[in-house]
Amino acid sequence: MPTILKETYPTAKKEHICEFCACKIHIGQKYIRQTNVYDGTKYDFITHQECKEVARKLRMYDDCDEEGLDGESFRENLDSYVYANHYDDEADDVCSDWQLSHYEIAKKVLEELKTENKYEQKRNHTGH
Template identity: 30%
Template sequence: MPELVSEKIVRARKAHQCRTCNQMAVMPGQEYTRSTYVFDGRIYDWVMCADCRACASFVFSWCSYDGDGIGEDQYDEWAYDTGWEADSDPATQSDEQKAAISYLVRSRKMVAGHAWVGVAGHPDDLECTHREDGTDATYCGGDERDHLWSTR
């Protein structure tokens, strides 16, 4: 079981990758959480962006935290379980559903910028053919199930 040595909220002097959503989510000047742990005789730091920190209480409650540590896998499972069934209208979403959707979009596990566009004449092909600017440079290629509120 990981042992927490210290935890503090600090202001970034350089960009950091969040260990939870695996994105360069901490930019210079932003506050983030830095936790130091000891596990199996090794010491390590866990950097967490403010958005992932805001989800932490939901994740800990969802997975019935038993002291073994919570990482990206548990965040992913919670977010898919909680956010996937959310209504497309933010006014009807709970705070937890909003946090889950935000996590999925931020960690690039859910596409929210456009609706899924199927392959013309191939209804069995789940690849999205959306092109942001009409060129192959912005071709999506994502799976239908990864698009927010697709017809899945």
């Protein structure tokens, strides 16, 4: 795994491309800049906050190789999540409301995970 030298949460002063979802980070948007060292090379890894969070929540880091999680595996992981949870058998395709950019999917998955947690807590609380 790469060594993380530091992690900062700057506000974008110019447009960046998220290394995970490959979508734009807009000017004025807060993002994550991680300075890593791998194999003697120092580099910055730039992502949306949501993309990083969804990677952690879906445990994508558990089965990535020693170079760390890359954008390609991130997007594959997201796709397979949508495929597993939001596949429309009738249309024989991913549900139309999930045919989005990977950044939009990441945000939608986060929302969904939050809602599910709430649901679980409520269920446990009322004992059903």
